[in-house]
Amino acid sequence: MVSVKNLPDKELFYGHKACQGCGAAIVARLAMKILGERTCVALPASCISSVTTIYPQMSFFVNNMTSSFPATGAVLSGMAAAVKAQGLKEVNVLGLAGDGGTIDIGIQALSGAIERGDDFLYICYDNEAYMNTGIQRSGLTPYGAWTTTTPTNNNDIGEKKFKKNLFEILIAHRIPYAATANVAYPNDLLKKLEKAKGIRGPKVLHILAPCPTGWGYKTEETIEIGRLAVQTGLWYLAEYENNEVTLNYRPKDFKPVKEYLAKQKRFRHLKDADFQVIEEHRDEEWKILERHLRKDEE
Amino acid sequence: MKPRVVKDFTYPRTKEELPFGPGSQAGVLVEVNSGWRTFKPVLDHEKCINCLRCWLLCPDGVISKENGQLEFDFDYCKGCGICAYECPKKAIVMVKEGAE
Numbered sequence: 001m002v003s004v005k006n007l008p009d010k011e012l013f014y015g016h017k018a019c020q021g022c023g024a025a026i027v028a029r030l031a032m033k034i035l036g037e038r039t040c041v042a043l044p045a046s047c048i049s050s051v052t053t054i055y056p057q058m059s060f061f062v063n064n065m066t067s068s069f070p071a072t073g074a075v076l077s078g079m080a081a082a083v084k085a086q087g088l089k090e091v092n093v094l095g096l097a098g099d100g101g102t103i104d105i106g107i108q109a110l111s112g113a114i115e116r117g118d119d120f121l122y123i124c125y126d127n128e129a130y131m132n133t134g135i136q137r138s139g140l141t142p143y144g145a146w147t148t149t150t151p152t153n154n155n156d157i158g159e160k161k162f163k164k165n166l167f168e169i170l171i172a173h174r175i176p177y178a179a180t181a182n183v184a185y186p187n188d189l190l191k192k193l194e195k196a197k198g199i200r201g202p203k204v205l206h207i208l209a210p211c212p213t214g215w216g217y218k219t220e221e222t223i224e225i226g227r228l229a230v231q232t233g234l235w236y237l238a239e240y241e242n243n244e245v246t247l248n249y250r251p252k253d254f255k256p257v258k259e260y261l262a263k264q265k266r267f268r269h270l271k272d273a274d275f276q277v278i279e280e281h282r283d284e285e286w287k288i289l290e291r292h293l294r295k296d297e298e
Numbered sequence: 299m300k301p302r303v304v305k306d307f308t309y310p311r312t313k314e315e316l317p318f319g320p321g322s323q324a325g326v327l328v329e330v331n332s333g334w335r336t337f338k339p340v341l342d343h344e345k346c347i348n349c350l351r352c353w354l355l356c357p358d359g360v361i362s363k364e365n366g367q368l369e370f371d372f373d374y375c376k377g378c379g380i381c382a383y384e385c386p387k388k389a390i391v392m393v394k395e396g397a398e
Contacts, residue, residue: 004351007354014300014358014374015374020357020377020378026355029356056307057326058325061324064324220379220382220383
């Protein structure tokens with residue numbers, strides 16, 4: 001069982017140029033803590049790629065490769081095949097992609113790689129827009145969010161679509177292991193990383209990584225924002241394994257979504273009616289999740 | 299454990315010295331990030347209960363625990379303040395650089 005006390009001291013992700021308080025950097029760092037030195041990393045165009053590979057400053061201390069934007073899944077397949085062909089033992093293949101690189105541009109390659117059943121771990125750190133290129137909307141941008149491509153002038157609501165549900169897309173693949181996690185619940189995240197490390201075959205983690213630059217909050221509140229996302233019910237911590245979905249944390253009562261949304265500049269134009277819409281959608285999402293849950297949990 | 303910074307790195311001057319293809323050695327740090335910082339964390343060791351929450355949540359991994367007590371690597375701390383905000387005992391305070 002993984003615990004904070006016995007995590008290795010060695011940093012394999014260090015000296016990067018991510019913004020202050022970056023949630024994605026926490027994801028990358030904890031993933032490298034668990035996976036260790038015998039890891040090959042594939043990075044598509046993303047924040048993590050562009051903050052770590054600025055020649056000559058290379059912040060990953062393991063082999064890593066920046067792939068083209070849509071190819072993360074295909075590159076992971078290739079790496080897994082190379083590991084197999086060379087007969088290497090106990091090597092982890094990790095893909096670290098953002099939300100746009102996963103759900104918009106990279107979904108085909110990811111779907112294909114899962115279907116082929118190669119042995120890799122794919123992490124989608126979700127900062128809810130294309131942050132690296134300057135905050136453009138992605139398929140995982142939530143309803144009502146301001147981005148540069150969903151402006152809020154003329155009383156516009158901003159983003160008009162709700163988030164796609166990556167977790168359910170993964171369930172539809174009957175993947176060996178898929179989970180959602182959140183940087184604000186690091187013990188849960190470490191547990192899932194450890195579990196994924198021990199499973200053969202494709203594994204995908206979808207991790208909420210708040211972004212102070214794009215979301216508009218103070219840099220020290222990254223963890224607080226992540227925690228509020230779970231407490232308001234806008235993010236859930238669940239895992240899918242052996243055709244069963246388990247909910248890892250169930251908030252007793254949801255906090256009003258306003259507590260989470262009003263803290264962020266990208267939602268400051270929202271009115272009470274909009275919060276109502278978001279809460280209704282949240283309740284719908286939870287109803288769908290409940291249908292997936294094991295019967296004994298209810 | 300903080301990685302070593304390559305102090306004597308020289309940029310390639312000729313075409314022959316450039317790395318072959320768009321690749322180079324992993325894990326090379328040639329410059330520090332300390333210039334990003336406006337506030338710096340100061341830890342009160344008396345109050346610290348060694349729960350390692352700051353160590354776990356630091357995005358830059360600049361807090362080291364191997365010497366028994368927590369130490370910051372001020373070459374790479376960007377002063378985001380997550381450690382101070384999340385400390386359950388409020389043992390870390392953010393102090394403006396150059397205030398002392």
